[in-house]
Amino acid sequence: MAEIIVVTSGKGGVGKTTTSAAIGSGLAIRGHRTVIIDFDVGLRNLDLIMGCERRVVYDFVNVLNKEANLNQALIKDKRNDNLFILPASQTRDKDALTQEGVQAILSELAETFDYIICDSPAGIEKGAQMALYYADQAIVVTNPEVSSVRDSDRILGILQSKSLRAETAAEPVKEHLLLTRYNPQRVEEGEMLSIADVEDILAIPLLGVIPESEAVLKASNQGEPVIFDESADAGQAYSDAVARLLGESVALRFVEAGKKGFLKRLLGAN
């Protein structure tokens, strides 16, 4: 039975697609058959981040409307045989998604995959609610910044009231906090919310901390999920998060500001 994991946040631009691509790839690297679904109908971008934008023929909505079957729409990743992408439609809007249609696709995928990653669109409207409805687990991507934290709390409320698990009083969706674009230097200077601050407010278990990193933009430029960049801090931080998702206990890295020399500290230079 496949595990359905939604990557969500409420707020846009915090790193949902980057995270879906990285976590999905990480699970595949560790040998789990994984599919990443782009739920952002009308604004698809997962294909670009995964570097398969020119291989999209059929999409999620085509399968939903039975204009194509799943095997025609699934794109196999070129780097890893365990990894597949189901792209969103670029020409339709979120109303093209129906609960029955989404359920049918998820059940068919569940027959052959270990993990189904649902990359949610921003917002709390229909598209985001569809992405999280059938989830077993949720990765809530949050930046250490006021509007992102507030929106994460909002999306947690929706997970706790409008998911299938909430509606059927089943075991609740397992929630994970993933703090992204974290800058330990600025935290130390009192200019950025710390890990503990965000944990205090959202009160859900921490899955990982991804440092603000040049490697993330470089990875998206190249269409290669950042987790494949084993030399990058962000890539390693995502690998750690995948390990924790699989139940391993791994210490946090990249959360301390680099030690600066005495003179630099005295003069306040960065």
Add this chain to the structure above:
Amino acid sequence: MSIFDYFRSKKNSSASLAKERLQVIVAHERGIRQQPEYLPKMQQEIIEVIKKYISIDNDQVKVTLDNSDHCSILELNVTLPDKG
């Protein structure tokens, strides 16, 4: 942090201000979220009943539902107009 910032208290940092503001707004929004769905409609109907007898504005009636560990308290607060 430079030597000039050294004596500045952490309490006054912008991050701690952010945290304080978030704690207040998130607690407030959670409170609203946890209200039962019938509350706004019930509030409206209570106001209509009071209006039959006393001339008041909608904002002079406050209905709140507080949940403590073992019980819920429905509090109705009506500000009556000055006698005049």
